[in-house]
Amino acid sequence: MLDQPAEGYVTADGRQIGPVVLELKNITLRFGGVEAIKNISFDIREGEIRAIIGPNGAGKSSMMNVISGFYVPQEGEILYKGYKRRKMPPYQVARTGIARTFQNIALFEGMSVLDNIMTGRINLMKSGFLKQALWWGPASREEDEHRAKVEKVIDFLEIQHIRKTPVARLPYGLKKRVELARALAAEPQILLLDEPMAGMNVEEKEDMSRFILDVNDEFGTTIVLIEHDMGVVMDLSDRVVVMDYGKKIGDGTPDEVRGNQDVIDAYLGVAHE
Amino acid sequence: MTTTAPEAALHSVPALLARNASQYARLTAYREKEFGIWQAWTWAQVADEVRAMALGFLALGMARGDHVAIIGRNRPALYWSMVAAQSVGAIPVPLYQDAVTEEMAYVLDHCGARFAICGDQEQVDKVIEVQESVSGIEQILYLDRRGMRKYDHAQMNWLMDVQSEGRAAETRLAPELARRLAEQDYDTTCVMLYTSGTTGKPKGVVLSNRNIIETAKASCSFDKLGFKDEILAYLPMAWVGDFIFSMGQAYWAGFCVNCPENATTMMSDLREIGPTYFFAPPRVFETMLTQVMIRMEDASPAKKRLFDRYMAHARKVGGAILDGKPVSGGDRLKYRMGEMLVYGPLKNTLGLSNIRVAYTAGEAIGPEIFDFYRSLGINLKQLYGQTEASVFITQQPDGEVRSDTVGVPSPGVEVRIAESGEVFYRSPGTFVEYYKNAESTASTKDAEGWVATGDAGFFEEGTGHLRIIDRAKDVGKMADGRLFAPKYVENKLKFYPNILEAVVFGSGRDRCTAFINIDLTAVGNWAERNNIGYSSYQELAGHPQVLAQIQSHVEEVNASVAQDPMLSGCQIHRFLVLHKELDADDGEMTRTRKVKRRFIEEKFADLIAALYSDATSVYTETEVTYEDGRKGALKATLELRDAAVVALAGQRMAAE
Numbered sequence: 001m002l003d004q005p006a007e008g009y010v011t012a013d014g015r016q017i018g019p020v021v022l023e024l025k026n027i028t029l030r031f032g033g034v035e036a037i038k039n040i041s042f043d044i045r046e047g048e049i050r051a052i053i054g055p056n057g058a059g060k061s062s063m064m065n066v067i068s069g070f071y072v073p074q075e076g077e078i079l080y081k082g083y084k085r086r087k088m089p090p091y092q093v094a095r096t097g098i099a100r101t102f103q104n105i106a107l108f109e110g111m112s113v114l115d116n117i118m119t120g121r122i123n124l125m126k127s128g129f130l131k132q133a134l135w136w137g138p139a140s141r142e143e144d145e146h147r148a149k150v151e152k153v154i155d156f157l158e159i160q161h162i163r164k165t166p167v168a169r170l171p172y173g174l175k176k177r178v179e180l181a182r183a184l185a186a187e188p189q190i191l192l193l194d195e196p197m198a199g200m201n202v203e204e205k206e207d208m209s210r211f212i213l214d215v216n217d218e219f220g221t222t223i224v225l226i227e228h229d230m231g232v233v234m235d236l237s238d239r240v241v242v243m244d245y246g247k248k249i250g251d252g253t254p255d256e257v258r259g260n261q262d263v264i265d266a267y268l269g270v271a272h273e
Numbered sequence: 274m275t276t277t278a279p280e281a282a283l284h285s286v287p288a289l290l291a292r293n294a295s296q297y298a299r300l301t302a303y304r305e306k307e308f309g310i311w312q313a314w315t316w317a318q319v320a321d322e323v324r325a326m327a328l329g330f331l332a333l334g335m336a337r338g339d340h341v342a343i344i345g346r347n348r349p350a351l352y353w354s355m356v357a358a359q360s361v362g363a364i365p366v367p368l369y370q371d372a373v374t375e376e377m378a379y380v381l382d383h384c385g386a387r388f389a390i391c392g393d394q395e396q397v398d399k400v401i402e403v404q405e406s407v408s409g410i411e412q413i414l415y416l417d418r419r420g421m422r423k424y425d426h427a428q429m430n431w432l433m434d435v436q437s438e439g440r441a442a443e444t445r446l447a448p449e450l451a452r453r454l455a456e457q458d459y460d461t462t463c464v465m466l467y468t469s470g471t472t473g474k475p476k477g478v479v480l481s482n483r484n485i486i487e488t489a490k491a492s493c494s495f496d497k498l499g500f501k502d503e504i505l506a507y508l509p510m511a512w513v514g515d516f517i518f519s520m521g522q523a524y525w526a527g528f529c530v531n532c533p534e535n536a537t538t539m540m541s542d543l544r545e546i547g548p549t550y551f552f553a554p555p556r557v558f559e560t561m562l563t564q565v566m567i568r569m570e571d572a573s574p575a576k577k578r579l580f581d582r583y584m585a586h587a588r589k590v591g592g593a594i595l596d597g598k599p600v601s602g603g604d605r606l607k608y609r610m611g612e613m614l615v616y617g618p619l620k621n622t623l624g625l626s627n628i629r630v631a632y633t634a635g636e637a638i639g640p641e642i643f644d645f646y647r648s649l650g651i652n653l654k655q656l657y658g659q660t661e662a663s664v665f666i667t668q669q670p671d672g673e674v675r676s677d678t679v680g681v682p683s684p685g686v687e688v689r690i691a692e693s694g695e696v697f698y699r700s701p702g703t704f705v706e707y708y709k710n711a712e713s714t715a716s717t718k719d720a721e722g723w724v725a726t727g728d729a730g731f732f733e734e735g736t737g738h739l740r741i742i743d744r745a746k747d748v749g750k751m752a753d754g755r756l757f758a759p760k761y762v763e764n765k766l767k768f769y770p771n772i773l774e775a776v777v778f779g780s781g782r783d784r785c786t787a788f789i790n791i792d793l794t795a796v797g798n799w800a801e802r803n804n805i806g807y808s809s810y811q812e813l814a815g816h817p818q819v820l821a822q823i824q825s826h827v828e829e830v831n832a833s834v835a836q837d838p839m840l841s842g843c844q845i846h847r848f849l850v851l852h853k854e855l856d857a858d859d860g861e862m863t864r865t866r867k868v869k870r871r872f873i874e875e876k877f878a879d880l881i882a883a884l885y886s887d888a889t890s891v892y893t894e895t896e897v898t899y900e901d902g903r904k905g906a907l908k909a910t911l912e913l914r915d916a917a918v919v920a921l922a923g924q925r926m927a928a929e
Contacts, residue, residue: 155308160534160537161535161537214420
């Protein structure tokens with residue numbers, strides 16, 4: 001693996017990559033007798049785009065769920081910002097600054113785009129349930145502030161024209177973008193994207209790639225993404241983890257991974273040259 | 274118009290801004306929807322912003338006579354940058370933002386722009402690409418910061434930074450700015466606009482302050498536009514119309530210019546603003562009407578009945594009420610009921626509730642479409658103009674509005690018809706020259722200031738209204754000497770909602786043929802309602818039932834064309850439905866969506882040849898350009914159809 005200074009470095013295109021922000025150590029996750037993740041360790045640096053790739057069933061989404069706190073691994077530990085993360089439910093993980101999107105879109109279909117994105121800020125709202133329900137004093141002021149933040153996200157992702165449209169009426173590509181918007185509204189430090197480009201056409205993929213790069217560039221958000229489209233992964237990410245049958249078989253820059261014989265054999269097929 | 278400042282001093286746009294800043298200081302000058310909220314600026318604030326920008330431009334070394342390219346969608350700051358450039362004696366050159374790089378390169382090279390002001394990263398990227406071949410551009414300024422952080426800023430600035438620098442340099446540069454402002458007079462160049470050019474390369478039309486301000490003054494008084502009016506600025510900034518409406522008239526009358534959030538939200542922004550003064554090309558009105566009709570098709574039977582009943586009544590008396598003609602009391606009462614139940618809510622949905630004056634121009638508008646809006650009580654009128662005239666040549670006065678004329682000469686404009694039938698005009702708005710093109714200037718404008726429009730037309734006897742037949746150079750003769758006026762037939766075809774565009778051929782031939790473009794919205798909706806599956810534009814365009822529909826339209830048009838003995842030769846004998854939409858990116862249309870006839874004739878020569886052969890189908894491959902500039906090929910086999918024509922030759926001979 002490439003040796004990188006612990007305190008961070010600057011990429012070829014001028015982005016600042018910081019120190020390690022999330023470290024996974026010897027993670028093992030079992031469902032009954034099945035070992036979905038086998039003793040995997042890797043780290044995520046601040047400000048980088050980190051990809052997790054691998055064939056179907058390799059354990060990528062399980063890994064994502066471990067990071068987001070949805071699954072609790074039987075073995076191993078997660079160090080977040082230098083401290084060991086204790087056992088906590090996913091909503092508390094979200095409060096620590098980790099937001100995600102889902103492989104299968106998980107939006108509130110009957111609600112408008114705006115309301116869906118507003119839900120992304122739920123963890124940042126201070127006034128309690130009762131005050132919000134009564135729309136009383138500070139609650140209404142607070143909502144204005146949150147709305148302003150949400151509008152910034154809407155502007156950023158260029159979805160102004162569907163602000164008031166119910167999500168159910170949107171095409172797939174836009175739903176994906178709304179999901180990204182909701183995750184961004186939480187102002188995360190780490191953004192987990194589970195197959196953000198699955199089922200998209202070339203143009204939608206180009207748009208989404210641009211948005212991911214812009215998010216990383218504008219807000220300095222650390223991005224962890226799972227993706228099947230190799231072109232996208234190799235172009236976007238700074239470092240790639242390759243998984244197969246729950247094991248880590250490669251880790252490094254896209255070029256290193258591309259040249260790794262294990263990866264070629266297990267995932268990309270045997271080279272013919 | 275009441276003015277406190279002496280009008281003689283109002284000889285430039287910056288001077289008008291200074292007047293507005295004192296006279297209308299606290300009235301809203303600009304609104305833009307951003308972050309979901311309409312942000313507003315008063316005239317006083319605008320004057321301050323423009324001043325800061327102008328000082329910033331001075332700090333960057335903008336010189337007198339420099340050309341400043343402005344590329345972006347309608348945004349207040351971009352309008353201000355035009356006035357700021359004028360303030361320092363530079364010449365703003367707004368460009369079409371959707372132009373591809375080569376088109377932009379030609380214009381930037383031709384005008385020798387030193388500064389380029391871009392709306393966002395997309396435009397900056399294009400200008401940087403242009404810089405590889407064009408050397409004149411020294412500074413790029415941009416408005417939207419997004420994605421711009423990593424660019425080399427040695428010769429690049431954020432527009433807001435330029436303003437802050439200008440504010441900081443107030444003491445140092447204020448005397449110079451005052452000097453530059455004082456130099457402006459009626460003959461200073463106000464703006465340079467590039468014509469879209471249906472033939473050949475675009476030409477830079479130089480318009481002076483006199484052209485713009487005199488035109489604005491005359492047209493504002495024609496329609497009694499005042500500081501209370503509201504307009505939505507959504508048409509390309511590079512188009513002369515937008516410059517006259519959103520700059521000339523807005524600064525003269527002091528009314529408010531509203532900028533939509535982005536292009537896709539235009540319809541909902543229109544509804545939120547409810548402008549009082551509105552311009553749209555016929556296509557926009559057509560699209561609105563199509564959408565209304567499609568939605569009414571899906572409405573419940575009771576609503577549909579109500580709509581049909583009251584619309585029938587509106588068609589009967591609505592136009593007459595609008596024109597102030599006598600209408601019986603009962604009809605008036607029923608119309609008022611309709612206003613409450615149907616017309617009012619409908620106008621509200623369309624964002625046209627507050628319209629006092631609406632114009633359409635650029636293409637002919639279908640009589641049904643035109644009458645639909647007028648019957649609702651919307652004062653939709655037509656005007657006729659061009660870039661070289663600072664828009665206005667003729668326009669329709671209130672009460673004398675019809676769909677088949679373009680009105681009487683605008684105030685201050687003289688119009689005459691040459692013997693060849695071509696329309697000539699002379700006015701205070703007549704352009705100074707084509708930039709760096711004395712030859713074209715001389716061939717268009719004669720020594721006495723008469724300008725050839727290139728359109729053939731005639732004054733209607735009795736009313737004195739001008740009627741335009743076609744482009745003078747498109748009007749030709751068929752092989753047997755009969756008159757050939759393609760536009761006349763194309764317009765009749767385009768009035769069908771299913772037909773988006775039509776191109777008729779026949780000059781020098783023995784019979785006429787046509788290319789047809791279907792309207793994807795209308796035909797797509799029809800297909801959906803009739804359970805007809807399709808996966809692409811091409812497939813839908815080639816569907817036998819669609820072809821049959823188009824054929825019946827063509828035959829109806831033939832029957833209507835046959836009514837006019839002069840033009841009966843223009844009936845369409847054979848046609849085909851094109852497999853792709855005619856597109857400006859492929860060079861088939863201008864950016865203002867006018868068909869480039871010559872280009873299409875060359876590009877689709879194989880299809881035209883097939884139309885004049887006995888073949889029943891033709892295989893073709895067409896190059897297409899995608900939005901990002903890449904090219905691809907479309908392959909298709911098109912069916913050629915014969916249309917029935919009405920034979921009139923016998924009658925004609927008998928009559929002669």
